[in-house]
Amino acid sequence: MTILIVGAGATGGYFGARLAQAGRDVTFLVRPRRAAQLRERGLRIVGPGADADARKAIRPKLAVAGELTEPADVVLLSVKATGLDQAIADFAPAVGPRTAVVPFLNGMAHLDVLNRRFGEPAVFGGVVLIATQLNDEGDIVQQLSPPASLTTGTQDGARTTQLQAVYDQLSGAGFDLTISDEIIARMWQKWVFLATIGALTCLMRGTVGEIVAVPGGSDLGPAILAEACAVSAAAGYPVPADVIASTTKTITQAGSAANSSMSRDVAQGRPAEVEQVLADLARRGAGHGIKTPLFDLATMQLRVYNNSLRG
Numbered sequence: 464m465t466i467l468i469v470g471a472g473a474t475g476g477y478f479g480a481r482l483a484q485a486g487r488d489v490t491f492l493v494r495p496r497r498a499a500q501l502r503e504r505g506l507r508i509v510g511p512g513a514d515a516d517a518r519k520a521i522r523p524k525l526a527v528a529g530e531l532t533e534p535a536d537v538v539l540l541s542v543k544a545t546g547l548d549q550a551i552a553d554f555a556p557a558v559g560p561r562t563a564v565v566p567f568l569n570g571m572a573h574l575d576v577l578n579r580r581f582g583e584p585a586v587f588g589g590v591v592l593i594a595t596q597l598n599d600e601g602d603i604v605q606q607l608s609p610p611a612s613l614t615t616g617t618q619d620g621a622r623t624t625q626l627q628a629v630y631d632q633l634s635g636a637g638f639d640l641t642i643s644d645e646i647i648a649r650m651w652q653k654w655v656f657l658a659t660i661g662a663l664t665c666l667m668r669g670t671v672g673e674i675v676a677v678p679g680g681s682d683l684g685p686a687i688l689a690e691a692c693a694v695s696a697a698a699g700y701p702v703p704a705d706v707i708a709s710t711t712k713t714i715t716q717a718g719s720a721a722n723s724s725m726s727r728d729v730a731q732g733r734p735a736e737v738e739q740v741l742a743d744l745a746r747r748g749a750g751h752g753i754k755t756p757l758f759d760l761a762t763m764q765l766r767v768y769n770n771s772l773r774g
Contacts (some may be wrong), residue, residue: 464488464536464632469554471497471506471523473595474567475541477611480506483521484634490524490535492554495584498525500601512594512665516637528552533752534559537629540566547573551580558585559684565589565615570654570739571647574618581645583618588646590614590653597716612639616646650666651755655691656710657723658744661759662687662761663714664726665735682716683757690755694744697751717730729765737765 464487468479472489483506493501504689505520535557542550547568558564558581563589566573577586593611595603605611613633617626628641634640642648660671663684667674674680688710692702713721725735745758 464629465490465533466537466539466632467492467526467531467535467554467557468539468541469550470541471501472541473597473603474591475539476506476589476597477508477593477595477605478539478541478613478636479523480508480521480603481517481610481637482574482633483488483523484516484519487632487636490526490649492526492528492531492557495527497601498527498736501525504601508605509598509602510606511603512593512607512610514610514637517605517610523567527736533557534562536562537632538562538564540568540649543734544568544570544736545734547576551576559626560634563587563625564658565613565629567591567613568739569657569736570743570744571650572739574650578618583678586618586649587615587629588618588643590643590646590649610638612641614641614643614646614649616643616649618647619751620644620646620772640664648700651695651698652702653742655688655695655702656706656713657725658758659684659688659691659710660714660721660738661723661725662758665729665765666757666761668729671716671721675715675717675719681715683710687757687761688714689731689760690748691744692752693753694748694751694755697753698743698747725765729768732749734769735765737762737769741765 466487466489468475468491471493479491501523506523507520508517527670564581564585566589591613594607595605598604630642662721695702728735741758742762745755
């Protein structure tokens with residue numbers, strides 16, 4: 464089977480590298496600048512969480528837009544939500560009648576877009592847990608061990624032969640892989656967590672520890688979480704009590720350096736995924752009559768920030 468990785472950043476690059484190291488037929492679809500960097504340096508995983516196998520540099524098979532001519536068996540889609548439309552245009556030639564598309568994006572809006580373009584049966588759900596980032600040299604820095612994990616499944620929960628084939632091809636490659644019969648519920652749970660910590664750290668411009676250290680700071684995170692959980696429940700996916708408890712602990716931990724990728728994007732002057740992660744959650748809540756004043760405030764703030772980047 465052939466695997467196309469759309470994007471070779473901190474997430475797509477990590478999973479693609481591990482699959483290539485395991486001998487799978489992997490091609491990366493990247494921008495010309497990233498292609499030049501990878502041709503010169505190779506794809507490397509470094510950092511305190513990387514084991515000896517992960518550290519083996521590879522010379523990846525690369526493609527840029529316009530070079531794809533044959534369908535892939537599996538497409539792993541790992542781009543920012545802001546780049547989804549362009550990514551679809553670039554990888555669409557690699558989607559055939561038997562191609563499975565597994566997106567790694569946050570939120571739920573991307574499923575609607577992908578379903579319209581390729582049909583729901585071709586689009587699987589995906590939940591990724593990983594602690595990586597790119598350094599200045601373009602290497603993937605793995606911060607934590609044990610390895611990253613990927614959970615996937617069909618949107619309707621069916622155990623199809625195509626799903627099994629995808630599992631067989633992606634398993635045994637140095638990361639944890641799981642099939643879920645309730646992948647949409649799992650995606651909602653991740654969305655609730657990411658939206659909560661994203662809204663919290665972007666509103667307050669600080670880490671969890673810095674926020675809870677000030678009066679009232681320990682109450683803000685749970686208030687944001689309550690809004691997110693109400694929306695998820697109204698959509699038909701109530702967040703389990705143990706997940707709520709775990710998330711509450713994360714967002715109220717004294718001295719914690721926990722932050723969000725959205726807040727890091729803002730700190731580094733990059734566009735924030737506000738429409739897909741925060742605004743869409745609030746919009747879905749409004750459709751069910753759920754008020755989300757804290758998400759509305761965070762959305763407004765980040766829209767102002769994004770507008771400022773456009774000059």
